Amino acid sequence: MKVYVDLIFIINFLYDFLILCSVSVLLKRNASLKKIIFGCLIGASSMCVMFLELESIVLLFFKIITSIAMNVVTFGPKNLKDNIFYFYIITIILGGSQYLLTGNAYEINIIALAIISPIIIFLYIKSQREYKLKYTKHHDVIIIDGKETYKLTGYMDTGNTLVDPITKYPVILISKNLVIKSKKKFLVPYKVVNASSLLECVMVNKVIIDNKEVKVLLGQVDNEVFIDGVDVILNENLREIL
Numbered sequence: 001m002k003v004y005v006d007l008i009f010i011i012n013f014l015y016d017f018l019i020l021c022s023v024s025v026l027l028k029r030n031a032s033l034k035k036i037i038f039g040c041l042i043g044a045s046s047m048c049v050m051f052l053e054l055e056s057i058v059l060l061f062f063k064i065i066t067s068i069a070m071n072v073v074t075f076g077p078k079n080l081k082d083n084i085f086y087f088y089i090i091t092i093i094l095g096g097s098q099y100l101l102t103g104n105a106y107e108i109n110i111i112a113l114a115i116i117s118p119i120i121i122f123l124y125i126k127s128q129r130e131y132k133l134k135y136t137k138h139h140d141v142i143i144i145d146g147k148e149t150y151k152l153t154g155y156m157d158t159g160n161t162l163v164d165p166i167t168k169y170p171v172i173l174i175s176k177n178l179v180i181k182s183k184k185k186f187l188v189p190y191k192v193v194n195a196s197s198l199l200e201c202v203m204v205n206k207v208i209i210d211n212k213e214v215k216v217l218l219g220q221v222d223n224e225v226f227i228d229g230v231d232v233i234l235n236e237n238l239r240e241i242l
Contacts, residue, residue, distance in 0.1 A: 009044050015094070016043035020074050022090045022121045023083060026128055029075050039074035042066065093124055141172075141232045143218070144206040145180050152231035154209060161236050162219070164188045164201065169217050170235035171201055176220045178231075180204060186217055209234070214241060 017040045024031040046066040071083045141154040154172070162171040164186055171188055174180075184203040189196060201217040208214070216235065225233065 008047055012047055013040050013044040016040040016070065018118065018121060019087060019090050019094065020070065022125060023071075023086050024075070026086060026090075026125050027079070027082060029079075029083070031074050035074045039070040042073060043070045090121065090124065094120060138230075139210050139234060141234075142206070142208040143174070143178075143180075143204055144208070145182055145204040148179075148181070150178065153229060154232035154234045155227065155230040156234045156236065156239060158236050160233055162188060162190050162199070163235075163237060164217055167203075167215075167217065169203075169215050170237040171199070171217045171219045172207070172235050172238075173219050173221050173225065173233040175223050175226065175231065177223065178220070180218065180220070188217065188219065209238065212241065214238060 017036065020031070020036045020039050023029065024036065043066060046062070067087060068080070068084065071080060071087055075083050137156040139154040139156065141152045143150040143152065152174075160171070160173065163169065164171060165188075167186070180202050182202045182204045186201045186203070187198040188201050190199050199219045199221075201219045203217055206213055207216050207218070216238070
């Protein structure tokens with residue numbers, strides 16, 4: 001079997017380039033092209049061990065050291081744990097997907113590198129960004145109403161900017177099914193398309209969002225406005241506080 005060292009070097013270099021670029025984009029490291037290339041050179045140069053007879057454990061240790069060196073050179077020592085974690089995750093996804101689609105066919109692997117690999121990485125980065133965006137909008141909410149304590153899940157909705165003109169408190173929305181006994185009630189005016197109305201709100205003893213006590217009013221609305229897994233629609237004006 002013929003082994004073309006130069007071709008193997010180029011393929012390894014390009015794979016490492018895809019992986020390091022993906023980590024940089026996913027984690028917003030903004031690594032320069034020069035640093036990414038240096039990191040790829042370290043990874044591709046490690047292919048020299050393929051000509052040595054090494055024990056499996058030694059080879060594994062060498063690969064780990066190489067991957068750490070690649071990340072340090074490319075991104076620096078800061079946040080090394082996160083960089084390494086996503087470096088391996090992307091490597092596994094890329095390698096596993098390529099093997100699933102092409103097997104061990106060497107010529108097809110080259111085609112996969114040029115066409116399939118960027119698509120797989122793009123889809124992975126897109127899904128991760130969407131997950132992070134959705135996750136960062138969720139917050140832990142504790143409502144204390146007299147002797148009653150409710151532990152709920154809140155969602156930061158950019159469309160909710162309602163503020164009571166008298167108390168200047170932001171209004172967060174909860175379900176009408178949640179029994180609130182507080183007698184401190186307010187009527188807060190709000191506008192919808194071509195109409196205006198009043199929303200009945202209440203003030204409870206405490207509202208704690210992500211371990212921070214906030215001054216808000218609770219507006220009770222129908223369940224139809226809530227999405228799955230969400231009990232409270234938070235106010236955009238609270239974003240800076242949280």
